[in-house]
Amino acid sequence: MFDIDLWREIFQSINKNRTRSLLSGFTVAFAILLFTILFGLANGLNNTFSKAFVDDAANALYIRSGRTTKANKGLQAGRRIQFKNQDYDYIKSDFDPSIEFITSRVYRNVLANYKNEKNSYSVRAVHPDNKYVEKTKVTHGRYINQRDMKMANKVIIIGDLVREDLFLSEDPIGKYLNLSGIMYKVVGTYIDDGGDDEERLIHMPLSTAQQLYGNNDYVDQINLTYNPQYNYDQAIDFSVALEKKLKERFTVAKNDQRAIRVFNMAMQNKGINQMTSVLGILILIIGMGTLIAGVVGISNIMIFIVKERTKEIGIRKALGASPKAIIAIILVESVVVTTIAGYVGLLVGVGVLEWAGPSLKSYFITDPSVSRSLVIAATITLIAAGTIAGYIPAKKASKIKPIVALRDD
């Protein structure tokens, strides 16, 4: 089927009629440009949403405590609810099948000091499971382990920004860091998709912090991830049940909103998931619409081209061109123009996204881009579109009677 002469004919025709080819290509290029930009922006919006929650596992759930706002069963309002290790154990054992990972947390602020570098940081004292709940990525060394917990070892793992601030280019592993007067051994460094705030933290074993800062078994917050096989509704049921049980345990009124708070990502995720899928469908409809408009445009112009070339087609037929040969030149020209123009549109679109991407952060659009599979799909669509756009005009051209074409001298 590959016929070099046919291609020579096509490119000669395109080249000799640049304005015409440019015009017909423009509609398609514009359609694809719009489609690419729209798609990229939607992708960017999606990225923002998912990035906002990548900090923690998607199935994360937080439990925080505060003061009661309502009197209940003889207890006064304003009572402070304090979680302890036994509450952690209770949740862990009573809701076992629902829980994937669980960690308690204690927060402290410390002044860190290494050689000449000094800065204040927050310490997050946790169970080893915290690594999974927070989606922490250990870059060097190791994370807190069970042995650290048991022995209340004075070891810490520091965020990458802490390492940058204090250790500069030095390797921190095995070095000792002074935190408000107590020396800790750095056993690891980590990064976190949560960004700078997350990476400016110091993690240490929960038991160590409880022992050194207060000598109690208080817990500020409990974070967990629920069974990842749960769907949104199951996850929401679980968190409702958990909240109810905890309120009973601490004799808190059922409708007290502040004493015990359970945050469930499932609720947010459900909404976001629905929104992004609706957005995706919307973009697809708009994209298809623009593409169809482009195809109609190119089809229109091809009809005009056939009209304009009527005489030439007549001459060709008089010289012995078969209807098939006539269809081929029009159809292939349409496909070539559509594909090239579409590609130009795609490249310009990608270029625009690359160029404008960084300045769109403030509009909730992160890394707007189109995927490779979309580019391939677009190419196939373009070739198909060119064929469709060219078919009717080509058929029309093949039906031109040479006598009619040659008559109007």
Place this chain on the structure above:
Amino acid sequence: MLKIQKLHKSYPIGDSSLHVLKGIDLFVDKGEMVAIMGSSGSGKSTLLNIIGMLDEADEGDYILDDVPIKNLTEKKAAVYRNKFLGFIFQSFNLINYKNALENVALPLYYQGLKRKKRQEKAKFHLQKVGLLDWATHLPSELSGGQKQRVAIARALASEPKLLLADEPTGALDTTTSYDIMAFLQQLNDEGKTILIVTHERDIAAMCKRIVRLKDGVITEDNLVKQVRATVDV
């Protein structure tokens, strides 16, 4: 070579129809040079179109080189046109974005010849009309006479059995017209069968036979003594 019997053709005009050819009988032998004359509306162009397979007759027989031309599909007509016929038009009908050589090579392309062979043949025919030096020029860079020579070269390229010329000198001045006619006479001397539609007496006189058409019938069909076209050198 060419046999036409009881040929009828009419065109619908509104509700009625216009009977253009009313039973034409025409026999042309190999090597003849025939002028078809007639005033406008006499049906001479219609006759040429039917002979050229650009149009089909309603009734009657048309046999070209022992091949009956009837009920042709578009594809078949294209093949026959390519193989049997060479067209020369009043307005040259060159493709304006193709240079002289490419124009001449076009019928060869539709014959399915290889590019190299095409170029070779096209060059040969372009040389025959004396325009090899102009091979890479576009039609817009050629004079009327030169354009018609390119068109003749193109008509000759597929080595047709029959050359059909529709008012080949209609758009040219007298000197150039005679020049073109001299060339056509030369081709005829070499054995080509040529049919020329014209309304100019002097052009017709340069053929060997004159067929006169009037209101769709042949009124006269005479062999004449050929006037040789003299070219001012």
